[in-house]
Amino acid sequence: MDLSERGLTAGKLVDMKWKLGVAVCSDECKSLNSPFVAMTLKVADASGKISTHTFELTIPQFQNFSEQMKDMAARMEMI
C-alpha cells in the first residue's frame, strides 16, 4: 500500500538537526575523502512522546532528499 492509500496518524516533526562531515580515510582506503550529511529528526506522537531517528546520507542522497522536500513545498503552494 502506498502512502496515499494508507490512513495514518502521523506524528509531528518537532526538531531536525544536521551535520556535514567528511569521511577522511578507513582501514581499506587512505584516501576516502567522502562527504556525508548526518541528520537527526525528533517526531512527537499524538500523546506527545518523542522518538528520535538518525541517518546518514551521501551528497547525492542528500540532494535527492532535498529535491523531494522542495517538490512537496511547490505542490503545497498550489493548493
Added chain:
Amino acid sequence: MATNAKNISALLTGLAKRNYYNEPEFTDEFLKSQIFPDLSDEAYATLLKRCSNYMKNLVSADMDFNQLEAFLTSQMKRREAAMTEEEASAYRKFWKVHKNKIHDTLVSKTNWNNSLKKVSWRIDVKSQSKSAENINEPSAIVELQIENPEESQKTEVVQFEMDESRLAHVLQNMKDIEDQIVQYCQQ
C-alpha cells in the same frame, strides 16, 4: 604458463569481485582453476600476493591516472621483480574500469550508521473543522524508510506531518546544508 595482460586482468577482476563487490565465490582456488590451471601452486601464490599488494596500493590511495602512471613506471624500473609492460597494461585497464566503482563501494561500506532507503510523501488538506479558520489548510505527510546497514531486515518507518511553516523551516535547513556543501566540498 606465462602471465600476460589478459590473464592478469582476469585475476585482478576476480580479486576485486571477492574483496570489494561481495562475491565470495571468487576464491583463490577458483581463480587459479579458471585462469592459471597449469601454473604451479608456488608460482600462483607468489603472483597472487603480488597482484593483491599492487591492487591494495591503487585502492588505498584512490590513485588518479597520473599517480597510476607514476606508480607503474616506478615499479617497472625496479631492479628485482620489476613490473612488465604486460602487467602495467593490465593494471591500467583494470583501474580504468574499476577505480570509481571500488571507491564507491568502500564509501558505502564505511557508513555504519542508518541510511535513508526511501522517501514518500503526500499532501493532505483539512477541508472541514469545527473552527472555520482551518479550512483548506494543507499539511505535508512524509514517510521515511530508514535502514540499518548491519541488519537490513529491520527497516524503521517514520511518519510525520508538517504544516507550511515547519516545512519552510526544513527547507531552510536544506538550503543551509547545500551552502555548506558548496563551500567545503569539491563536488
